[in-house]
Amino acid sequence: MSRVDVAGMDHHLERPRAEWARQMADALRRQITDGHFTDGMLPDERVLGRRFGATRDTVRDALALLRGEGLITRRRGVGTSVVLPKHGHGLDRLTGLAEELTGCGTVTNEVRAAAEVPVLPDAIAARPEVPAGAGGVYVERLRRLDGLPLSLDTSCLTADTGRAVLAGDLAGRDVFALIEEAAGERLGRAEVAVHAVTAAPGTAELLHIQPGAAVLALERLTRLADGRPVDVEAIRVRADRMTLRTTLYRTEGGR
Amino acid sequence: MSRVDVAGMDHHLERPRAEWARQMADALRRQITDGHFTDGMLPDERVLGRRFGATRDTVRDALALLRGEGLITRRRGVGTSVVLPKHGHGLDRLTGLAEELTGCGTVTNEVRAAAEVPVLPDAIAARPEVPAGAGGVYVERLRRLDGLPLSLDTSCLTADTGRAVLAGDLAGRDVFALIEEAAGERLGRAEVAVHAVTAAPGTAELLHIQPGAAVLALERLTRLADGRPVDVEAIRVRADRMTLRTTLYRTEGGR
Numbered sequence: 001m002s003r004v005d006v007a008g009m010d011h012h013l014e015r016p017r018a019e020w021a022r023q024m025a026d027a028l029r030r031q032i033t034d035g036h037f038t039d040g041m042l043p044d045e046r047v048l049g050r051r052f053g054a055t056r057d058t059v060r061d062a063l064a065l066l067r068g069e070g071l072i073t074r075r076r077g078v079g080t081s082v083v084l085p086k087h088g089h090g091l092d093r094l095t096g097l098a099e100e101l102t103g104c105g106t107v108t109n110e111v112r113a114a115a116e117v118p119v120l121p122d123a124i125a126a127r128p129e130v131p132a133g134a135g136g137v138y139v140e141r142l143r144r145l146d147g148l149p150l151s152l153d154t155s156c157l158t159a160d161t162g163r164a165v166l167a168g169d170l171a172g173r174d175v176f177a178l179i180e181e182a183a184g185e186r187l188g189r190a191e192v193a194v195h196a197v198t199a200a201p202g203t204a205e206l207l208h209i210q211p212g213a214a215v216l217a218l219e220r221l222t223r224l225a226d227g228r229p230v231d232v233e234a235i236r237v238r239a240d241r242m243t244l245r246t247t248l249y250r251t252e253g254g255r
Numbered sequence: 256m257s258r259v260d261v262a263g264m265d266h267h268l269e270r271p272r273a274e275w276a277r278q279m280a281d282a283l284r285r286q287i288t289d290g291h292f293t294d295g296m297l298p299d300e301r302v303l304g305r306r307f308g309a310t311r312d313t314v315r316d317a318l319a320l321l322r323g324e325g326l327i328t329r330r331r332g333v334g335t336s337v338v339l340p341k342h343g344h345g346l347d348r349l350t351g352l353a354e355e356l357t358g359c360g361t362v363t364n365e366v367r368a369a370a371e372v373p374v375l376p377d378a379i380a381a382r383p384e385v386p387a388g389a390g391g392v393y394v395e396r397l398r399r400l401d402g403l404p405l406s407l408d409t410s411c412l413t414a415d416t417g418r419a420v421l422a423g424d425l426a427g428r429d430v431f432a433l434i435e436e437a438a439g440e441r442l443g444r445a446e447v448a449v450h451a452v453t454a455a456p457g458t459a460e461l462l463h464i465q466p467g468a469a470v471l472a473l474e475r476l477t478r479l480a481d482g483r484p485v486d487v488e489a490i491r492v493r494a495d496r497m498t499l500r501t502t503l504y505r506t507e508g509g510r
Binding site: 016018019021022023025026029030033065068069088091092093094140154186187188189190191192193194195196197198200201202203212213214215216217219225234239243244245246247248249250251 | 271273274276277278280281284285288320323324343346347348349395409441442443444445446447448449450451452453455456457458467468469470471472474480489494498499500501502503504505506
């Protein structure tokens with residue numbers, strides 16, 4: 001389709017309902033995550049329709065999208081309420097979850113596995129920097145914020161650091177804090193990859209979401225200050241509870 | 256569950272198959288996105304099983320997860336092949352898509368809408384910095400890499416800049432490049448939020464993915480060098496074709 005110039009809002013009306021619903025859902029999602037609805041309730045369909053210049057059907061489609069993501073619930077006679085505040089996790093600085101969510105609530109960890117393993121599983125040791133065949137420590141934790149599941153984190157740690165982490169308070173603290181305590185120095189940097197995936201049944205059950213719901217999948221290879229890899233994580237984060245945020249600069253000097 | 260110490264790989268065997276399948280899928284996904292399978296073919300189930308110390312059922316579950324994400328296809332007598340190379344988009348610096356993918360292939364844009372609008376739709380003008388009631392320009396483009404859909408991008412631009420962008424080569428160039436040409440200066444910075452959502456039917460059809468597939472949803476508010484907001488985007492990216500990547504530093508000085 002080539003460029004079109006449209007007078008007035010006809011342009012608006014020509015577009016398929018599904019697309020307007022998607023855009024309306026985008027705007028509402030942003031307002032929800034920005035904490036716009038301080039009482040946790042969305043306006044009713046009529047008000048939303050006026051505000052967005054949208055028909056009732058479009059409003060319903062938009063709300064259905066947000067409900068599908070688990071962001072809102074709708075109850076007859078009660079209205080549309082925000083399920084949970086969605087927290088932002090900064091992508092500007094390397095932080096642990098509890099550290100990042102300071103002031104947002106209490107992070108607790110259900111330690112599902114924490115053990116030395118004679119060989120780091122290939123499933124995690126695939127990084128060329130992590131020596132194949134070397135032993136290490138495997139930790140899997142289900143992390144909750146104020147009692148509700150937020151993420152499922154697995155860590156594979158190199159042997160020396162890992163043993164020190166095993167001796168630490170895995171139920172109460174970030175692995176990063178335990179590593180730094182053991183190493184006696186701050187961590188250096190981490191290479192992070194962010195994927196979107198749908199939740200497999202086992203993961204969904206642990207995170208209390210529907211199988212097939214969208215989750216953020218993070219891979220994070222963390223290094224000590226001298227560059228040695230120390231921790232390879234695979235993290236599944238409930239996408240209805242957390243957004244990743246960052247500020248990007250156009251030029252080196254712009255920062 | 257409290258911490259357990261397990262001798263040997265019993266720990267390995269105790270864990271539910273679904274979890275090992277998920278981890279195996281994680282490792283294979285990473286290898287796929289790292290371009291490990293240079294001929295585009297995965298080893299057969301028997302070889303994968305040996306490599307990961309996994310049973311045939313676990314291997315099949317892992318491959319089913321990757322197939323569900325659209326990363327691989329499996330054909331009897333042919334084997335398991337990688338559908339598409341997955342590209343990395345840096346989260347370190349503000350770049351347009353074509354700019355980011357220089358050398359990876361040819362980005363083309365199907366301009367689905369490009370018009371002045373007398374009022375920026377609330378759906379996009381919800382940012383407090385974008386004056387409500389002000390006119391602007393709306394652009395929607397389906398972006399392809401080497402002919403295959405990669406993302407669906409919508410931009411709402413402030414009026415002056417937007418008009419200049421409308422006059423530019425929207426089919427061939429990044430909106431960022433057109434803005435900078437119009438402004439006669441480089442952009443400043445952008446606030447970015449990354450969500451994972453499932454694709455609505457309309458979006459799925461445009462992106463050639465299954466409805467319900469996971470997609471990365473980016474919101475990006477871009478500002479000129481002096482801080483004025485100029486472009487609000489909502490972007491849906493096929494999660495099977497793109498990963499977001501960044502390096503995070505632990506301390507300010509670490510960078």
